Amino acid sequence: MSSDPKETAEPASIETAATAAAQPARLAATNVVETPFQRFLSEYCESKIAIVAFFVFAVILFVAVFAPLISPQNPYDLGQIDIMDGRLAPGSTTFDGATTYWLGTDDQGRDMVSAIFYGLRISLAVGALSGIIALVLGAIVGLTAAYFGGRIEAAIMRLVDLQLSFPAILVALMLLAILGKGVDKIIIALVIVQWAYYARTVRASALVEREREYIAAAKALGLSSWRILLRHLLPNVLPPLIVVGTVQVASAIALEATLSFLGIGLPITEPSLGLLIANGFDYMLTGKYWISFFPGVALLLTIVSINLIGDQLRDVLNPRLRR
Amino acid sequence: MWAYLTRRLAQAIAVVFVMAVIVFFGVNVIGNPVDILINPEFTEAEYQQAIRALGLHLPLHEQFFVFLSNALEGDLGISFVWGEPALKLIAQRLPATLELAGAAMFLSIVLGVPLGMYAGTKPHSWVSKSIVSGSILGFSLPTFWVGIMMIMVFAVMLGILPSTGRGDTVEVFGIEWSFLTWNGLTHLAMPAVNLALTNIALVIRLSRAGTREVMLQDYIKFARAKGLSQRRITLVHVLKNTLIPVVTVLGLELGSLIAFSVVTETVFAWPGMGKLIIESIQVLDRPIVVAYLMLTVLLFVTINFLVDIVYSLLDPRVRVSGAGK
Numbered sequence: 017m018s019s020d021p022k023e024t025a026e027p028a029s030i031e032t033a034a035t036a037a038a039q040p041a042r043l044a045a046t047n048v049v050e051t052p053f054q055r056f057l058s059e060y061c062e063s064k065i066a067i068v069a070f071f072v073f074a075v076i077l078f079v080a081v082f083a084p085l086i087s088p089q090n091p092y093d094l095g096q097i098d099i100m101d102g103r104l105a106p107g108s109t110t111f112d113g114a115t116t117y118w119l120g121t122d123d124q125g126r127d128m129v130s131a132i133f134y135g136l137r138i139s140l141a142v143g144a145l146s147g148i149i150a151l152v153l154g155a156i157v158g159l160t161a162a163y164f165g166g167r168i169e170a171a172i173m174r175l176v177d178l179q180l181s182f183p184a185i186l187v188a189l190m191l192l193a194i195l196g197k198g199v200d201k202i203i204i205a206l207v208i209v210q211w212a213y214y215a216r217t218v219r220a221s222a223l224v225e226r227e228r229e230y231i232a233a234a235k236a237l238g239l240s241s242w243r244i245l246l247r248h249l250l251p252n253v254l255p256p257l258i259v260v261g262t263v264q265v266a267s268a269i270a271l272e273a274t275l276s277f278l279g280i281g282l283p284i285t286e287p288s289l290g291l292l293i294a295n296g297f298d299y300m301l302t303g304k305y306w307i308s309f310f311p312g313v314a315l316l317l318t319i320v321s322i323n324l325i326g327d328q329l330r331d332v333l334n335p336r337l338r339r
Numbered sequence: 340m341w342a343y344l345t346r347r348l349a350q351a352i353a354v355v356f357v358m359a360v361i362v363f364f365g366v367n368v369i370g371n372p373v374d375i376l377i378n379p380e381f382t383e384a385e386y387q388q389a390i391r392a393l394g395l396h397l398p399l400h401e402q403f404f405v406f407l408s409n410a411l412e413g414d415l416g417i418s419f420v421w422g423e424p425a426l427k428l429i430a431q432r433l434p435a436t437l438e439l440a441g442a443a444m445f446l447s448i449v450l451g452v453p454l455g456m457y458a459g460t461k462p463h464s465w466v467s468k469s470i471v472s473g474s475i476l477g478f479s480l481p482t483f484w485v486g487i488m489m490i491m492v493f494a495v496m497l498g499i500l501p502s503t504g505r506g507d508t509v510e511v512f513g514i515e516w517s518f519l520t521w522n523g524l525t526h527l528a529m530p531a532v533n534l535a536l537t538n539i540a541l542v543i544r545l546s547r548a549g550t551r552e553v554m555l556q557d558y559i560k561f562a563r564a565k566g567l568s569q570r571r572i573t574l575v576h577v578l579k580n581t582l583i584p585v586v587t588v589l590g591l592e593l594g595s596l597i598a599f600s601v602v603t604e605t606v607f608a609w610p611g612m613g614k615l616i617i618e619s620i621q622v623l624d625r626p627i628v629v630a631y632l633m634l635t636v637l638l639f640v641t642i643n644f645l646v647d648i649v650y651s652l653l654d655p656r657v658r659v660s661g662a663g664k
Binding site: 065178181182183185186189190192193194266270273274277278279280290293296297300301303305308309312315316319320323324327 | 354357361362365366472475476478479480481482483484487488490491494495496502591594595598599601602605606616617620621628632635636639640643
C-alpha cells in the first residue's frame, strides 16, 4: 500500500477523538466498572492455584537472576569446592561444621543448592531468550501471512504445517545432529522449533481481526501496511500470543533440559538443570538420589508454574469464556 | 475423493524429497564429512584418492543424485562405528521401538479417553478436577526426569521392576518381542508408562475439551429432549463426535511417540533405534544419523498421510474444502 499525505494528520485526530469520547464514559462509571487491568487481575486471582504458581515463579525468577549473590558458594569456582565433600547426603555439614549442604553435594563436592541456582539461571536464560526470538519471528511471519494473504500466506502456512507435522524433539534432534553442540546452536534449534507455533497462532487470530471494521477504517484512512500491521493488528492479536508464549517458554525449558540430558544440548561448561540431572543419573543406581532429584524438582516447579500461569491466562484472556 | 487422495500423495512425496534435500545438505555441507572420514596423516595423493572413493569430488548436486538413487535402493551408507549398512542396523532396532511406542499408545487410549470423557461430562466434581490437574502435571513433567525417578523408586528403592534392557523375548515371525513373556513385560512396564505419560495427559485434555464442547451442541439437547438415557448420549453421540480430533491427534502422536522414545530408551537402556541415534550423534556416525532421519521422515509422512485419509473419511468437510482450493 502506498503512503498517503493524509496519513500523518488523520490518525492523530481519530485517536484523540476516541480518547475524548471514552473519557467521560470512564469517569462516570469509575465506581461500578473496573479498568481492564483490574478486571484482568481479579479474574486471574479467581484461581488460587494460579496465584500460588505466580509466586513460585516469582521466587524462581528471583533466584535465577540473583544466583551469584544469594548462592552459598560459587559452584564453578574450584577454590570454593572441596572434592572431599563429594556425594554428601542432604543436610550434611562440612568437616569443620561451618557449612551445611542442605540438598547434599554432587560427585565433585559441589553444593547442590548453589548448583541448582546457577542451573536455573542458565535454563531460564536459554528458554526465555529462544522464546522471545521465536515469538518476534513468529509474530512477524504470522502477521505478514494473514495481512497479505494470497501466495505469501499459502507458502508460509505450508512451511508451518510441514514443520508442525514433526514433533519438536525430532526437529531439534535433526538440527543438533547437523549443527553440533553449543549454546548458540541450541538457541537456534529452539527458535526454529518454536517459531511455527507463534506464526500459526498469530495468523489464526489476525485472520479474524483482519475482517473487523477498525482495520477497514484504518485502510480507508490510507495508513501504510506497516502501520496497520504494527499499531492496529498486532495489539489485538497479543492476548493469544502471550498465552502461547508462556506455554512455549515452558516447553523450551523442558526441551533444552531433555536435549542436555541426552548429551546433545548444552556443553558441560553451561551446566543447566538438564546437565545436573544427567550427572546425577550416574549415581542413581547406588541410591544417591539427591544429585538428580533436586535439580529435577527445580525444573518441575519452573515448568509447572509457567504452565499454570499460562493456563489461567488462557481462561482470562479468552473472550469466548467471558462470563 | 480420488482427486483428494492423489493431491495428498503428491504432497507427501514432495515433503519426503524436501526433507531429503535438507538432511543431505545439512549433514554434508554444514558438517564436512572429509574431516571425520579421512585420516589426517594421509599424503595429498592418498587424500585425493579417498575423496574420489567416497564420491566427494563430484559437484554437490551430483552427490545428492547419487545419495538419492542409493537411498531409493535402500542403501543409506555404512556405519563408521559398526561397519554395517546403516539401514540394517536401524531395522534391527525398529521392532523394540515399535513395541515400546505401541504399548505406550495402548496405555494412552485405555486410560486417556475414559478419564477425559468423565472429566468432560462432570466438570465440577472433585474427581474431574484432579484428573485435569493430573493432566497438567503429566504435560509439565519432563519425561526423562520422571523416568529417572521411576527407576529410583521401583528399581533402586523397592527393587520390584528391572531398570534396563528388554528382558526375555520371544521370536514371532523372526522378530523378537518382549511383551509375550512375563520377564519381558516387567521390563516393558516402566518404559511404556514413562513414554505414555505426556500422551495420556494429551488424550485426557482433548477428550475432555471435545466432550465439553459437544455437550453444548443442539443435537445433544435434542437427544436429551427425545428422552435418551444419559449413558446412551455419552457413549454414542458424545463419544463419536469427540473422537474426531482425538483420532487425528493420536495418529499424529504415534510418530511423536517414536520420536520421544529417544528419551525413554536412553533412560531405560531400551535397545531401540532411539538409543542408537543418540549414540550415533555423539560419535558423529553420520550414515546412521542420515538413515535414521530419512526413515523417521518417511514414517511421519506416511502416518500423516494415513491420518488425513481417515480424517477425511470421518469428516467429509475436509475433502470438500480441500478439493475446492
